[in-house]
Amino acid sequence: MYSTSTLLQGMDGTAFEKFCDPVLRKLVPELANYIPTGINDGGKTIKSLVDGFCFVGKNHMATVHITTTGIKDLATKWLYDGDAPSMTKGDLIKGIGQAKEIHKASPDFKFSIYLVHNCRVDDRLHLKVKQYNTESFINVIILEQRDFVPFLDHDPEGQYLRQKFLGINADRLSSSLLKDILLINIERYGRENYLSEASLANVPRQERVKEQLTASAKTINLLTGESGFGKSAFCYMILRSVLREGRVAYRVDPSIIEKAVSLEDAISQQILVDRATTYLHENDIRTLFKNSLIVVDDINKYPSCVAILDKLISWNNRRVEGNIVILCPVWPRNLESIQNKEKKKDYYSVISLERFSFNDCKLIIEQRTNKDIPVITEQEKHSLIFGTGFDPLLLDLSLQLMISTKGFSERLSEKAIENYYTDIVHRIHDLHQIPVYLINRALASFGREMLRQRKLNPHLDDMESWLGSESKEYKILLQIAEQHKLFSFDETGSCFFRHERIRDFLLAKAAEVLFGNVVDNQDVLGEPFFAEIIGAAIANLNIPKETIVWLINANPLSIFISLKYLSDDTSKFQREITLEVIEEWSASISQNFIPKSVTDSISNSLMGFDVKEIARVTNGFPRSPELHLARFRNGEWVQGLHFFFQVLDIFIQKSLRIGGTQYLHMLRQNT
Numbered sequence: 052m053y054s055t056s057t058l059l060q061g062m063d064g065t066a067f068e069k070f071c072d073p074v075l076r077k078l079v080p081e082l083a084n085y086i087p088t089g090i091n092d093g094g095k096t097i098k099s100l101v102d103g104f105c106f107v108g109k110n111h112m113a114t115v116h117i118t119t120t121g122i123k124d125l126a127t128k129w130l131y132d133g134d135a136p137s138m139t140k141g142d143l144i145k146g147i148g149q150a151k152e153i154h155k156a157s158p159d160f161k162f163s164i165y166l167v168h169n170c171r172v173d174d175r176l177h178l179k180v181k182q183y184n185t186e187s188f189i190n191v192i193i194l195e196q197r198d199f200v201p202f203l204d205h206d207p208e209g210q211y212l213r214q215k216f217l218g219i220n221a222d223r224l225s226s227s228l229l230k231d232i233l234l235i236n237i238e239r240y241g242r243e244n245y246l247s248e249a250s251l252a253n254v255p256r257q258e259r260v261k262e263q264l265t266a267s268a269k270t271i272n273l274l275t276g277e278s279g280f281g282k283s284a285f286c287y288m289i290l291r292s293v294l295r296e297g298r299v300a301y302r303v304d305p306s307i308i309e310k311a312v313s314l315e316d317a318i319s320q321q322i323l324v325d326r327a328t329t330y331l332h333e334n335d336i337r338t339l340f341k342n343s344l345i346v347v348d349d350i351n352k353y354p355s356c357v358a359i360l361d362k363l364i365s366w367n368n369r370r371v372e373g374n375i376v377i378l379c380p381v382w383p384r385n386l387e388s389i390q391n392k393e394k395k396k397d398y399y400s401v402i403s404l405e406r407f408s409f410n411d412c413k414l415i416i417e418q419r420t421n422k423d424i425p426v427i428t429e430q431e432k433h434s435l436i437f438g439t440g441f442d443p444l445l446l447d448l449s450l451q452l453m454i455s456t457k458g459f460s461e462r463l464s465e466k467a468i469e470n471y472y473t474d475i476v477h478r479i480h481d482l483h484q485i486p487v488y489l490i491n492r493a494l495a496s497f498g499r500e501m502l503r504q505r506k507l508n509p510h511l512d513d514m515e516s517w518l519g520s521e522s523k524e525y526k527i528l529l530q531i532a533e534q535h536k537l538f539s540f541d542e543t544g545s546c547f548f549r550h551e552r553i554r555d556f557l558l559a560k561a562a563e564v565l566f567g568n569v570v571d572n573q574d575v576l577g578e579p580f581f582a583e584i585i586g587a588a589i590a591n592l593n594i595p596k597e598t599i600v601w602l603i604n605a606n607p608l609s610i611f612i613s614l615k616y617l618s619d620d621t622s623k624f625q626r627e628i629t630l631e632v633i634e635e636w637s638a639s640i641s642q643n644f645i646p647k648s649v650t651d652s653i654s655n656s657l658m659g660f661d662v663k664e665i666a667r668v669t670n671g672f673p674r675s676p677e678l679h680l681a682r683f684r685n686g687e688w689v690q691g692l693h694f695f696f697q698v699l700d701i702f703i704q705k706s707l708r709i710g711g712t713q714y715l716h717m718l719r720q721n722t
Contacts, residue, residue: 116142276404281443282380299343352535438464498561511544562588577605586612657681
């Protein structure tokens, strides 16, 4: 590797001027406000009497003359005072002349003239320059290689600038290097949680939480809320907000808290993760992290969650100016598990984050629509909000998909979840070098057993019992759980999915496998409780008509629900076969004595999605309020009147049966 002095010596004039711009500000206090003349569009130095200047005080001006002229010609470059037409006056001569002119008009003015060079300047030239200036109001300073090298090699700020301009890695932590590390840190946090600056939206609920954090008198602040409430999204938003204010905001991984002996130690360890070559002085954290915000996320999915939480609480401090403030998202059940919670309650502040409301989600969609999403209708907004279950992450994933596909589609949220699931599988493949096929097979095995055993919230012991602790699938699933992105196990061994929609997607993929042997899996496929999952699975398969006929008799609700998923152009053929089977089944409802509870259940499900063939698929259904609402929701507005009249008819019948006045009195009391 070349030395700092060698690399400095090899710089051309333009590169050296760019280098001097930030370096002079940091190296020379007098030049803290230095303004360079600049570089033109062609990348060359703009010609001027000086290369830069600044005002040190009211009556003190500093001028800077930068050159990379060879040592042999340097004395001429600085000191030539002749009249040869082919030569220009030396930099020092011009500088002194300019200073004398200004001083003549303003006798209180004094001047600093800096002569800057990228090589070592001969001591004799140093002396000659000093002797040339005889004016008491002018101070001449030479800055050369011997001034730059110690600063670049040993000062934290200098090491950062050395890395930036000379390509030599910076080691000591400086405020400039820290800014780079903070950006690396928050970008990684965003990638891990599928968040970006573009996905941020201002929701009043989040602003209230931010105000609570600002007003908190404690250094340890626990942000409570269940999974899917948007805790990580809020933390990412507030980290970005604090960084924009020019303060330090940093995310520390819980695994580091687990090993650290103090908060300063945890921050130091995280810095080494983000930039391994950084050297930290013992006072760096205390000095550079004043009034900073530290986010510790996500402790909830670590087996030792409660122990990590206890350690964080033990680092509490009275909040005063300069203190580091910690924000840690935590599930309420984990907070309740803290030992001696009552004794420790004064050590931390609890800030509650409620689930996003319908209006919050609508506001997010509208804010994003204003930026980069095509305009969508009110009905499409409703569909998107309910389809993502008010989860900020799933809503954002759907909006991102909407941007890339340039519009809304009925199955937008399902496709967003599928993209998320697929991306996580490939991340696990990249991390552990496990073939994607084996990862998908392990997940399918897990989902298949959850369906067969009717356990949608399994324990780690269940997974071991189903698959065997030595099986390849079991070991892969443990590696997947370590990532906390699809599911994880807490310290008691209970399984928690990132979102129930992700769990249902996994189960639908497993159900697809079960269709490979319908006879052996009749008990699962015929289970009405799994109708939504089986309906989703059908959409990804080419199922023969005889299987659909068997299934509509065994589990009719699943076949009707499959229409929600058979909505793409690629599934037209399968949808038409399914419609034919449904139409035949619907026409024979009365002679087959299908219970009204079954048709009412189907009608209820048809209220939740678009079915343009609603009249065709419900042709043989008995008249009911649920049926009228399902048809009304799907565009048959006359059915709304039928619903009203049928409800009115029920009211009249009950009035006649128990007496109108008494019935009305009862209604008023209940209301």
